[in-house]
Amino acid sequence: MRPRAREVVVSNVPLIHEDEQLIVLNKPAGLLAVPGKGPDKQDCLSTRAQARWPDALVVHRLDMATSGLVVMARGIEAQRSLSLAFEERRIHKRYTAVVAGDMPNPEPDNGWNTINLPLMADWPHRPRQKVDHEHGKPSITRWRIASGHTAPGTTRLELEPVTGRTHQLRVHLQALGHPMVGDALYAEPEQIAMARRLLLHAHWISLPHPLHGQAMEFHSPCPF
Numbered sequence: 001m002r003p004r005a006r007e008v009v010v011s012n013v014p015l016i017h018e019d020e021q022l023i024v025l026n027k028p029a030g031l032l033a034v035p036g037k038g039p040d041k042q043d044c045l046s047t048r049a050q051a052r053w054p055d056a057l058v059v060h061r062l063d064m065a066t067s068g069l070v071v072m073a074r075g076i077e078a079q080r081s082l083s084l085a086f087e088e089r090r091i092h093k094r095y096t097a098v099v100a101g102d103m104p105n106p107e108p109d110n111g112w113n114t115i116n117l118p119l120m121a122d123w124p125h126r127p128r129q130k131v132d133h134e135h136g137k138p139s140i141t142r143w144r145i146a147s148g149h150t151a152p153g154t155t156r157l158e159l160e161p162v163t164g165r166t167h168q169l170r171v172h173l174q175a176l177g178h179p180m181v182g183d184a185l186y187a188e189p190e191q192i193a194m195a196r197r198l199l200l201h202a203h204w205i206s207l208p209h210p211l212h213g214q215a216m217e218f219h220s221p222c223p224f
Contacts, residue, residue: 011051013027013045019074021078025069025070026220027069029198033063045070059086060086065182065198066201066202081211091206092206094204095202096156096158097173098180099155101178112160114140116139117171120137128167129165129168139172142161144158151194157173171186174187182194182198184198203221205218
C-alpha cells in the first residue's frame with residue numbers, strides 16, 4: 001500500500017502521513033531528530049512532532065545532517081510494534097547519496113553490491129565511527145548506482161542499510177574510498193566544499209503497519 005503524499009507542513013517539517021498509530025515526517029537536513037545536550041539543542045523533530053501529537057514517540061533516528069523520512073509511533077503499543085519490526089528487520093529503508101569519485105558498479109545490470117565491514121565508535125574522535133575488524137559490530141550495506149545528474153567526479157548511489165549502526169552508510173562509503181560529498185566528519189576538505197550540506201537523503205521506507213500489519217511504503221523525492 002502506497003499512501004499519497006500530503007501537502008501539509010508541521011513546524012516547517014513536511015508531513016507525509018498520519019493516522020492513529022503512526023506519523024511519517026520528512027526531516028530537513030540540519031534539524032536534530034531528538035534533543036541533544038544543552039538548551040541550544042532542544043529544538044528537534046521529535047519535539048516539534050510532540051507539540052502537534054502529544055503521544056508521538058521515537059522509533060528510529062536520522063543524523064542531523066541527513067534529510068528524509070522518519071517514522072514516529074503514536075503511543076507505547078505502536079512504538080513496541082515498530083521497534084520489534086526494526087529489530088526483526090521487517091522495516092526496510094533506502095537512501096540516495098552522492099559520493100566523491102567515479103564509482104563503477106561491478107555487478108551486472110546494475111545489481112546490488114554488499115559492503116560488510118564491522119563498525120565501532122572511534123572513541124578519541126567522537127562522534128566519529130570507524131571500521132574495526134577485531135572489536136566492531138557486524139555492519140552490512142547494499143549499494144548500486146542511482147539515476148540522476150551529478151557533478152563531474154562524483155557518483156549518485158542508492159543505499160540500503162541491512163544493519164543500522166551509527167553513521168554506517170557514511171563510514172562504509174568512506175572505507176571504499178568514496179566519502180559522501182559535503183560530509184564534514186568523513187570527507188576531505190575539498191569534498192566537503194563541493195556541497196552546502198551532506199548529500200544523503202532517506203527517500204524510501206517500507207514497514208508493516210503496527211495495528212493490522214499491512215505493508216506500507218512511503219517516498220520522499222531527493223532534494224539534491
